[in-house]
Amino acid sequence: MPLPTRLPTTIPPPRLYPLGETAVVLEFGTGISEATNASIQAVAAYLLAHPFEGLQELVPAFTTLTVFYAPWQVGTVGGESPFEAVAAHLRNQLAQLPATRAEVATGPAVEIPVCYGGEFGPDLAAVARHCGLSEADVVARHAGADYQVYFIGFAPGFPYLGGLPAGLATPRRASPRAQVPAGAVGIAGAQTGIYSLPTPGGWQLIGRTPARLFRPEAADPSLLRAGQRLRFVPITAEQFHHWPAAR
Amino acid sequence: MSLHVLRPGLLTTIQDAGRPGYRQAGISVGGPLDARALRVANALVGNEPGAAALEITLLGPTLRFTADHLLALTGADLSAILDGQPLPLNRAVAVRAGTELAFGRPRAGCRAYLAVAGGMAVPAVLGSRATYLAAGIGGLAGRALQADDVLAVAEPSPAAVQLRRQLLGRSPGLAWVAAPWFPAPALTPRPEPTPVLRALRGPEYEQFTAASQQAFWKEEFQVTPASNRMGSRLEGPALLRSAQAPELLSAAVAFGTVQVPAGGQPIVLLADHQTTGGYPRLALVAAADWPRLAQVPPGGSLRFQEIGLPEAQQLYLAQEQQLRQLERAVALRRSM
Numbered sequence: 001m002p003l004p005t006r007l008p009t010t011i012p013p014p015r016l017y018p019l020g021e022t023a024v025v026l027e028f029g030t031g032i033s034e035a036t037n038a039s040i041q042a043v044a045a046y047l048l049a050h051p052f053e054g055l056q057e058l059v060p061a062f063t064t065l066t067v068f069y070a071p072w073q074v075g076t077v078g079g080e081s082p083f084e085a086v087a088a089h090l091r092n093q094l095a096q097l098p099a100t101r102a103e104v105a106t107g108p109a110v111e112i113p114v115c116y117g118g119e120f121g122p123d124l125a126a127v128a129r130h131c132g133l134s135e136a137d138v139v140a141r142h143a144g145a146d147y148q149v150y151f152i153g154f155a156p157g158f159p160y161l162g163g164l165p166a167g168l169a170t171p172r173r174a175s176p177r178a179q180v181p182a183g184a185v186g187i188a189g190a191q192t193g194i195y196s197l198p199t200p201g202g203w204q205l206i207g208r209t210p211a212r213l214f215r216p217e218a219a220d221p222s223l224l225r226a227g228q229r230l231r232f233v234p235i236t237a238e239q240f241h242h243w244p245a246a247r
Numbered sequence: 248m249s250l251h252v253l254r255p256g257l258l259t260t261i262q263d264a265g266r267p268g269y270r271q272a273g274i275s276v277g278g279p280l281d282a283r284a285l286r287v288a289n290a291l292v293g294n295e296p297g298a299a300a301l302e303i304t305l306l307g308p309t310l311r312f313t314a315d316h317l318l319a320l321t322g323a324d325l326s327a328i329l330d331g332q333p334l335p336l337n338r339a340v341a342v343r344a345g346t347e348l349a350f351g352r353p354r355a356g357c358r359a360y361l362a363v364a365g366g367m368a369v370p371a372v373l374g375s376r377a378t379y380l381a382a383g384i385g386g387l388a389g390r391a392l393q394a395d396d397v398l399a400v401a402e403p404s405p406a407a408v409q410l411r412r413q414l415l416g417r418s419p420g421l422a423w424v425a426a427p428w429f430p431a432p433a434l435t436p437r438p439e440p441t442p443v444l445r446a447l448r449g450p451e452y453e454q455f456t457a458a459s460q461q462a463f464w465k466e467e468f469q470v471t472p473a474s475n476r477m478g479s480r481l482e483g484p485a486l487l488r489s490a491q492a493p494e495l496l497s498a499a500v501a502f503g504t505v506q507v508p509a510g511g512q513p514i515v516l517l518a519d520h521q522t523t524g525g526y527p528r529l530a531l532v533a534a535a536d537w538p539r540l541a542q543v544p545p546g547g548s549l550r551f552q553e554i555g556l557p558e559a560q561q562l563y564l565a566q567e568q569q570l571r572q573l574e575r576a577v578a579l580r581r582s583m
Binding site for chain 2: 017025031032057058059060062072081082083152153155171178188189197198202214226
């Protein structure tokens with residue numbers, strides 16, 4: 001059942017710090033929450049509607065919105081650096097941000113089919129051990145939860161999801177794998193996600209989906225979007241192998 | 248107008264200025280690892296700054312030019328041989344149809360850039376011709392060059408055609424002729440054996456132990472063979488966070504970000520880096536030193552030296568200014 005997302009009436013003033021010469025990070029909190037995510041989406045929408053000279057792109061994450069800019073396009077006064085100019089401008093813009101209250105219909109949950117365990121989820125046993133659960137319990141809890149797509153990052157089309165049941169939290173592997181297959185479903189700390197491409201990665205892998213999350217031929221190359229609801233639906237290995245390729 | 252690939256080399260890819268604007272879909276900007284060298288190469292042959300060229304890694308390809316072309320080779324010194332003779336770096340060079348370009352032993356650096364007037368003609372994917380190997384898009388079918396590939400070259404600018412004819416017309420007996428002028432040496436430094444890269448403190452710098460912070464600035468790090476276009480994996484003293492440091496939530500990263508997995512061996516992100524990452528960001532290599540970072544080969548070593556943000560931004564702006572001056576100067580030379 002889709003839940004409404006309620007934007008906070010006031011957006012807390014973010015901590016602001018540089019990420020190198022070409023980006024400023026706005027940090028809205030220290031933990032994953034829907035209120036923080038709503039603040040980030042509201043600020044991102046505002047900045048895109050009121051772009052400053054030199055703004056290149058915005059990268060939302062769980063608690064941060066990172067603002068990339070071209071330092072040579074930023075107007076500076078006196079001896080200030082481009083970072084100081086951008087930081088001053090952003091503080092000014094955030095102070096003027098109108099108090100927002102809106103409800104966003106997020107639509108029905110996107111269903112992602114997953115074959116759990118075995119060759120598809122080589123770390124399922126390790127996650128079960130860490131959590132003090134049976135493998136079947138890990139699967140039941142993972143597939144029983146309602147998730148939110150907070151943002152796309154790490155790799156093309158890779159969704160960062162909120163909503164992992166607390167009892168399934170498991171630290172990352174001490175050493176990342178050199179190659180994780182596309183579609184692998186994993187857990188890292190309090191996060192769960194889906195690898196959209198074969199990439200190196202340190203997440204604990206519990207299953208795999210046959211769905212294509214990255215579609216470079218499409219105008220919108222990511223299957224999922226920030227703000228969507230998502231559920232995992234267990235499937236068998238046979239269903240996995242016969243899943244329709246193009247979706 | 249094309250190049251025939253006789254041998255592909257270790258890792259030769261088509262790269263342009265990259266694919267900005269898709270970070271929100273998790274797609275990194277990509278493009279050349281040494282963006283300065285790509286721009287110098289394009290400027291020398293009268294291309295737009297972001298025209299598609301070849302990025303050549305350590306062991307270069309063998310290529311045959313099927314028509315007269317104007318080319319420039321920049322970046323690493325990989326012992327380029329054109330028609331049996333050493334090819335000078337950082338020059339506009341007119342070459343006759345049928346001539347072969349080959350490479351020998353890497354002498355300095357890791358990545359060379361071959362621009363051909365007109366640029367490589369491949370379809371743009373999501374607005375760019377850059378090869379993004381991890382996603383299998385861009386360039387030539389999203390992959391590195393293979394033997395027997397034929398690389399189409401787009402129409403060169405009239406000025407490039409004129410320069411090519413002038414150079415070849417002067418020396419009818421030669422397979423190739425280099426223009427006598429070259430860019431300011433500051434834009435084409437020879438890659439050093441153990442560069443000291445300037446770096447900024449990263450957002451999680453304070454979470455590392457004092458001993459690890461000191462080791463990062465003092466010790467030498469080796470680039471391991473597990474490195475690729477996504478990042479240079481380093482080997483050196485283990486860099487550890489203090490015991491009470493929290494598990495981190497993924498956040499944005501950038502080219503040059505030094506992130507440190509729990510094992511303590513850092514990874515310095517390069518052009519095809521992830522858009523976000525969950526490892527602590529100990530430092531960021533200064534943007535003006537990204538080209539020097541990209542030129543350290545596997546097995547090579549590097550060190551870090553702290554720099555402040557205002558100075559780092561000034562250096563980056565100064566480098567951008569120098570590149571624009573070169574682009575203007577070449578355009579002016581052509582128009583005379």
